[in-house]
Structures are given as C-alpha cells and as structure tokens.
Amino acid sequence: MQFETLLLEQKEPGIHLLTINRPQALNALSPQVIAELTGALAALRADPGVRVLLVTGAGEKSFVAGADIAAMSAMSPLEARAFALAALGLLRGFEAAPFPVIALVNGYALGGGCELAMACDWIVAAESAQFGQPEVNLGICPGFGGTQRLPRLVGRAMAMEMCVTGRAVKAPEALRIGLVNHVVPAAGLLDKGLELGRAIAAKGPVAVGIVKHLIQHGQDLDLENALRLEADNFAVLCATADKREGMAAFLEKRKPAFIGC
C-alpha cells in the first residue's frame, strides 16, 4: 500500500513497524492520517503472518502531538462527528487486532496522541516522552476516548487531574502511575520494541491473540462472566495444533514450532 503520511515496514519476521510521518506538524492526526492508519491496520489484520505491531512517530520530538488543530478548527459539527467516529473506530481496531500493538512513544503524546498510545496494548516510552490531555486549553474535551481509557489505566483521580488541568506527565511519572510499562533512553526505544516483539513472536500466536482478547474484554465484565470467558477460550485453545505442539515440545525438551492454528 502507498501512504503519504505513514511508513509501514516489516523489521523482522512477524514484527511490523508503523510510523506516523508528519514531523513538520509533530505527527498530528489529520483526517488523512486517520484514514491511512485505518487502511494500514486493515491490511495488517488481514495478514496472518503479523505477530506484533510497533507504532511510533517520525522525528525525535513527537510521537503524536494530538489531533490536527488546523483541520479541526475548520470542521463543522457534523464533520467533527465523522472525524471522531473514524478515529474511535481506528482505536477500537487496534484493540481488536489479533496481535499485540505496542506504542513506542518518542516525545509528545498529547490529546489524540495520548489516546492513540492508550489504545495500544502497552506503551514503551523514551525518557523524553510526555503524556497529556490538553484539550481543555482549546476549549474542547478529549474526543478519541481519553476520558474513558485514561481512568481505566491510571485510576479516576489522576485521570481527572490530567484531563481537567491539561497537565502533561513526563515519562518517569507516567511509569509510576501505570500509564507506561517501560522507560528507556530515546536511542534504545526501537531496540526495546524489537526485544518485546521477538518475545511475543516466539509464542503461540493463537494463544497470544486470545490472551489479548481476554484482558481487553474481561475487565469490563463482572468476575463470574469474565472467568467463564477465560474457561471457554481455554477450551478453544485445546483444539489447536499449537497447543499439542507446545505441550509436546515441553515434554520432549525442545523449542516449540508454532504454526498459528
């Protein structure tokens, strides 16, 4: 696929890197970026060889500095709704993807950028990263799910403070409040992503996809139904060749060769 605002490359077998490439606008999410991300994600989801997706921003300064303010300033209410729905669908698509998605946050992750990172399965931050929901500075509220995903990640009190004051948190604080999994020097960000990607790619892909699904969906269910969901999916995995291979490999003291079915 050809993109004007993205770079999509396979870094290693099964490990793909998607780079939002508008450094002149700090990788702000314009309607075109949202449309191209949607196309790229659809292509990746249709490819059974994808084991993990890394998402980052071009340049050293910014992951994504938000939704594109210039584009939004010219939107009618109906255009704004269409823009929000397109972005919400994209972010749900990252969550529903059968492979883990890891955000490599290399600078500003503000507004829609913070929301994009939170829709990924986890976040690795460069020491230079900053996370915030500064929409109130513009007289608007978060539009891509920030008021809902942020409290689920960091708790109500901190989410309230960040969304109401617009205060950005730097990487060490983001680590402390549970917004990110790792903080690494900027020069080591991609290496850390690849290291995590290799660990994931070595596992049974059907099991990885089901674990992701269970954690995504289970947390919004009551415990009884969530546990039942886990048991049912465990049963599904028992029908796979990968389960037979994984257990046989353990018993035969060798590495498993998973085939993804």
Ligand code: DAK
């Ligand atoms: N949109 C468009 N352009 C942006 C941008 C953005 N979000 N952020 C930065 N840029 C552009 C700047 O305009 C500038 O362009 P030129 O002037 O060079 O042409 C270039 O990127 C470099 O930025 P700065 O010159 O400002 O760089 P600094 O280092 O001085 O400052 C900064 C970096 C990140 C602190 C600053 O750029 C900044 O504050 N940016 C805005 C951050 C922000 O407020 N982000 C949240 C955006 S609001 C919805 C509801 C809500 C939303 C969406 C939909 N609906 C219900 C439909 C949510 C929206 C948001 O994300």
